Amino acid sequence: MSLNEQFIAFMTILRKEIKRYLRIWTQTLLPSAITMSLYFVIFGSLIGSRIGEMGGFTYMEFVVPGLIMMAIVTNSYSNVVSSFFGAKFNHSVEELLVSPTPNYVILLGFVLGGVTRGLFVAVVVTLVSLLFTRLQIHSYFVVLVVVLMTSVLFACAGFINAVFANSFDDISIVPTFILTPLIYLGGVFYSMDLLPPFWAAVSKLNPLVYVVNAFRYGVLGVSDVSLGFALSMIAFFAVAAFSFCMYLLNSGTRLRQ
Amino acid sequence: MHDYGYNGALVFQVMPTRMIPALSIKNLSKVYDNGFEALKGIDLSVQQGDFFALLGPNGAGKSTTIGIICSLVSKSGGTVSVFDVDIDVDFPGAKKHIGIVPQEFNFNQFEKVEDILVHQGGFYGMPAPLARERTEKYLRELGLWDKRNVPSRTLSGGMKRRLMIARALIHEPKLLILDEPTAGVDIEMRRSMWDFLKKINEAGTTIILTTHYLEEAEALCRNIAIIDKGKIVKNSSMRDLLKQLHREVFILDCVEELPEDLSIEGFTTHRIDNHCLEVAVEKGQEINQVFQQLDAQNIRISSMRNRANRLEEMFVSLVEGAA
Numbered sequence: 001m002s003l004n005e006q007f008i009a010f011m012t013i014l015r016k017e018i019k020r021y022l023r024i025w026t027q028t029l030l031p032s033a034i035t036m037s038l039y040f041v042i043f044g045s046l047i048g049s050r051i052g053e054m055g056g057f058t059y060m061e062f063v064v065p066g067l068i069m070m071a072i073v074t075n076s077y078s079n080v081v082s083s084f085f086g087a088k089f090n091h092s093v094e095e096l097l098v099s100p101t102p103n104y105v106i107l108l109g110f111v112l113g114g115v116t117r118g119l120f121v122a123v124v125v126t127l128v129s130l131l132f133t134r135l136q137i138h139s140y141f142v143v144l145v146v147v148l149m150t151s152v153l154f155a156c157a158g159f160i161n162a163v164f165a166n167s168f169d170d171i172s173i174v175p176t177f178i179l180t181p182l183i184y185l186g187g188v189f190y191s192m193d194l195l196p197p198f199w200a201a202v203s204k205l206n207p208l209v210y211v212v213n214a215f216r217y218g219v220l221g222v223s224d225v226s227l228g229f230a231l232s233m234i235a236f237f238a239v240a241a242f243s244f245c246m247y248l249l250n251s252g253t254r255l256r257q
Numbered sequence: 258m259h260d261y262g263y264n265g266a267l268v269f270q271v272m273p274t275r276m277i278p279a280l281s282i283k284n285l286s287k288v289y290d291n292g293f294e295a296l297k298g299i300d301l302s303v304q305q306g307d308f309f310a311l312l313g314p315n316g317a318g319k320s321t322t323i324g325i326i327c328s329l330v331s332k333s334g335g336t337v338s339v340f341d342v343d344i345d346v347d348f349p350g351a352k353k354h355i356g357i358v359p360q361e362f363n364f365n366q367f368e369k370v371e372d373i374l375v376h377q378g379g380f381y382g383m384p385a386p387l388a389r390e391r392t393e394k395y396l397r398e399l400g401l402w403d404k405r406n407v408p409s410r411t412l413s414g415g416m417k418r419r420l421m422i423a424r425a426l427i428h429e430p431k432l433l434i435l436d437e438p439t440a441g442v443d444i445e446m447r448r449s450m451w452d453f454l455k456k457i458n459e460a461g462t463t464i465i466l467t468t469h470y471l472e473e474a475e476a477l478c479r480n481i482a483i484i485d486k487g488k489i490v491k492n493s494s495m496r497d498l499l500k501q502l503h504r505e506v507f508i509l510d511c512v513e514e515l516p517e518d519l520s521i522e523g524f525t526t527h528r529i530d531n532h533c534l535e536v537a538v539e540k541g542q543e544i545n546q547v548f549q550q551l552d553a554q555n556i557r558i559s560s561m562r563n564r565a566n567r568l569e570e571m572f573v574s575l576v577e578g579a580a
Contacts (some may be wrong), residue, residue, distance in 0.1 A: 001349055005382020012379025016372075091363035095373075095424075098327045098357050099380035100349035257289065257330045 001100050009101040013109025014116070021079055021117050028079070029121060032071045036125045039067050040132045043189060055191050055222045060133045065219040066188030066212045069150065071125045073183060073211065074175065076118035076151040080110050080158035081171045088162065093255065103249035107159065107242070114155030115148065122147060135219065142218035142227065149234045150211045154179075156241035163248050163255065182208045192224035207237050277341045279305045279354075279432045279463035280326070285335035287321050287487075295321040297487040298335065303480070305340075305431075308458045309465045310478035310495070312572060318487045319467045320360060323436050327357045339432060353381065356430035358421045360437045366410035370401060370420060373409060374427050381428040388427065395423035399453065415446040422450070426457070433457070434465045439473060451477060471572055475499075483572060506564040507544065509534045512557040521550045535564065 001009070021028040040060070048059030055062055087093040096106050129135060137143055157179075165171045186208025192200050203209050204225070214230035217223035223230065249255070280303040287296040296318045303309045313319050324330030326337055328348060337344045339351040364373050371392055378388025396402040399419040404412060409420060418438055425433060435454070439447045447470075454477065458464050468474055474481065474495075481498055483491040491498065514531045524547060527535040536547050551558065 001382050008382045008384060009380050012376055016376055087365070090365060091361060092365040092368075094329060094359065094363045095377055096380055097329060098352060098355070099377070100352040100382070101380050102349065252331055256328065257324065 001102065005100075006102060006105050009099070010105045010109050010112075013096070013101075013106065014112050017079070017083060017110065017113025018116055020083060021113075021120075028075070028117065029124060032075060032121045033124045033128055036067050036071055037128050039063070040129060044132050055193075055220070057220055057222070058133070061220065062191075062216075063189055064129045064133055064135065065216040066186075068122055068125050068129065069146075069212050069215045070183050070188055071121045072118040072147060072151050073154045073208070074179065075121040076114040077154040077158040077161075077179060078175060079117040080114040080155045081161045081165070081175075083113065084110055084159055084162035085165050085168070085171050088165075088255070089168075097255065104246060107156075107245050107249060110159060111152055111155040111242070111245075114158060115151040118151035118155070119147065137219055138221035139218050142214065142231075145231065146211065146214045146218055146234065149231075149238050150215070153207070153211075153234060153238040153241055156238065156245050159245050160241065160248065163245075163253060182206050186212045187224060188212055207233065210234050276305060278302045278338075279307065279340060280465065281336075281338040281341075282322070282326075283336045285322065285325065285337060286333045287318075287325065287330065288333045295487055296325075296333075296335075299484065299487070299489050301482055301489060301492065303432075303463060303465060305463055306458070306461060307463050307480055308454075308478045309463070310474035310481040311465055311467045311484065312471070312474060312481065313467075313484035317484045319484055320436060322484070323357070323359075323434055323465075323467070326434065327355055328352065353428065354431045356425035356428065356433045358418075358425045358433070358435040358438050360440065362417050362421070364409055364417075364420065364424065367408055369406055370396065370409050370412070371405040373420065374424055377424050378427045383428060391427050391429070392423075395426050399423050400449075415442045418442055419450070422453070430462070432463045432465070436467050437469060438466070439468065439470060447473070504537055504539050506535060506537050507547075508562050508564050509536060509547075509551075509558050510560045511551070512559050513555065515556065516554070519554070519556075521547055 043063055044060035048063070051059045053059070084093070087096075126135065161171060161174045185203065186206050187203070188208075192203060192209070192213075195203060210225060210230040210233040213223040213225045214227060214234060217227050217230075247253075280301065282299060282301040284298045284300060285296050286294070286298050288294050299318070299322070301311075301322075311319050311322065321330055325332045326339070326344075328344070337351075340354045342351040342354065344351045368376075374392040374396065375385065375388045378391060379385070383391070392405075393402065396405055399422060401412075401416060401419055401423065404416065409417065412420060418440075422435070422438065425435075438454075439450055442450065451473070454464060454466075464477075466474065466478060478495055480494050481491070482489050508529070511532050511534060515528055515534060517528075519526065519528060519534070521536065523542065525537040529535055536544075538544050538547070548558065
C-alpha cells in the first residue's frame with residue numbers, strides 16, 4: 001500500500017471509532033461527566049473543605065488534575081477494549097485482517113480512537129471542574145505531553161486486554177480489579193508524602209503514580225516524583241505497550257489460527 | 258489488456274508472454290496447535306478467468322485452505338502465490354488481488370449496509386468518493402440499494418450473503434473466493450446469485466467456489482478439485498471428471514403403460530411403477546439403444562432425468578474411495 005492509501009485506511013478506522021463512541025454518547029461520554037461531578041461535589045466540596053490544604057493547594061485544586069487524568073485513563077482504555085473485542089467477537093475484525101492495511105495502521109487507528117475519546121472526556125471533565133474551582137495551567141507543554149502519552153499507553157493496554165479476552169467478562173475484570181485500584185492508589189486523592197516509607201516505595205511500581213504526578217505538575221507545578229523521571233517512565237510504559245501490541249498483531253496471537 | 262485504476266483512468270498493460278496463474282499453491286500444509294493435520298501438502302493451480310470449484314466433505318480442509326490464502330490462518334509449510342505475488346514476500350500486495358466471501362457472517366451487525374462497504378473500501382486505501390461510487394454500483398447490482406441505510410442485522414439471510422459479496426467486490430479484486438455463498442439461500446435467490454457470479458466471471462474475475470450444493474458446482478464451474486482429509490483426491494476439468502463416471506442411472510417417464518415382463522437387452526432396468534422406468538447406462542453404452550428398444554416395443558418416452566446429480570455420484574465415489 002502506498003503511504004496515501006495507508007493514510008486513507010488509518011482515517012477510515014479512526015473515523016469509524018469516533019463515530020462509534022459519539023453514536024452511543026450516553027454510554028461513553030456522559031457517565032464520566034456525571035461520575036467526576038460527583039467526585040468534585042463529595043471529595044472536593046463536602047469532604048475537601050474539612051481536609052484543608054494539601055501540597056500548598058486547596059484539596060479541590062489538588063484532586064482536580066488526578067480526576068481529569070482518571071477520566072482520560074479509563075476512557076482511552078475502555079474505548080479500545082470494547083471496540084476491538086467487539087470486532088473480534090462478531091468477527092468483523094476479519095474485514096481488516098484480510099485487507100492490505102498494515103498492522104501498525106490498524107493499531108494506530110484503534111489507539112488514536114481511544115486517545116480522541118480520552119481527550120474528549122478530558123475536555124468535558126475540565127469544563128465541569130471549572131464549576132467548582134479555578135484552574136491555572138502551570139505548563140501547557142507538560143499537560144499536553146502527559147495527556148497524549150498516557151492516553152496512548154492505556155489505549156494500548158485496552159488493546160492487549162481485548163486481544164486476550166475470550167468473553168465480555170474478561171474485558172471488565174481488568175478495569176475493575178486492576179485499573180481502578182491502581183488509579184485510586186496512584187495518588188489521585190492524596191500526596192505520596194502521607195504514605196509510610198514502605199508503601200511510598202511500593203507505590204513507585206504503579207505507573208499511575210507517574211501519570212497523576214506528571215499531570216499535576218503540568219497543572220499546579222507540584223509533583224511527588226521528579227518530572228523528568230515521571231515522563232521517562234510514562235514514555236517507557238507507552239513504548240513497551242505499543243511494541244507488545246505490534247507483536248500480538250504481527251504474530252496473529254488470538255486473531256489468526 | 259487494460260484495467261481501470263482507482264482513479265478511473267484507463268491503464269494499458271503489456272500482455273504477458275506466459276499466463277500467470279491466479280492462484281498457485283505448492284506443498285501447502287497446516288497443523289493446528291492441537292496437533293490436527295488439516296492440510297497434508299496440497300498442490301493446486303487455478304488459471305486466470307477460471308470458475309473453479311473446491312469441494313470436499315466437512316472438515317476436509319477447504320476453509321483452512323481459504324483461510325491461509327486470505328491470511329486468517331497461518332500456514333505450517335508450503336507456498337501460496339496470488340497472481341505471482343508470494344504471500345510470504347508481499348502479503349499486502351497479494352491481498353489487493355483477493356476478495357473473500359466467508360462462510361459465516363463477519364460484519365458489524367450494528368453498522369449500516371452502506372457504511373460497511375464504504376469502510377471496506379477505505380481499508381483498501383480507496384478514496385471516499387470512489388468507495389461511495391462502487392458501493393452504489395454493487396448494492397444496486399445485488400439488489401440492496403434500497404436497504405443501504407438500514408442496520409445490517411435487519412437484513413434477511415440471503416441479503417446478508419449478498420452484502421458480503423458486494424463487500425468482497427468493493428476493491429474489484431481479480432480473484433474472488435466464495436466459501437459456501439449460497440448456504441441457506443432459497444432457490445430463486447440462489448439462481449440470481451449464480452447469474453451475477455457468471456456475469457462477473459465473464460467480465461474477467463477468477464472465481465473459486467466451495468459449496469455443498471453439487472449441482473451449483475456443476476452448473477457454474479469449469480474446473481474442480483476435490484479435497485478430502487487434507488489431500489487433493491481429484492483435480493481436473495469438470496467435463497473430464499464427469500466423463501469418468503462409469504455408470505449413470507436415468508429415470509424415464511413413459512406415455513404407455515410398461516409391460517410386466519419388460520426387458521431391455523444389455524441394460525439393467527428397474528420398473529418403478531406402471532409408467533416409470535429406471536435404466537442404468539454403463540460407460541461405453543449409448544442411451545439411444547434404450548430408446549430404440551423401447552420404440553420397438555411401442556413405448557414412447559415423455560421425459561427423462563438423472564436419478565442423482567452426476568457430480569454428486571462422482572463426489573461420493575471419490576470420497577468413499579479415499580476412505
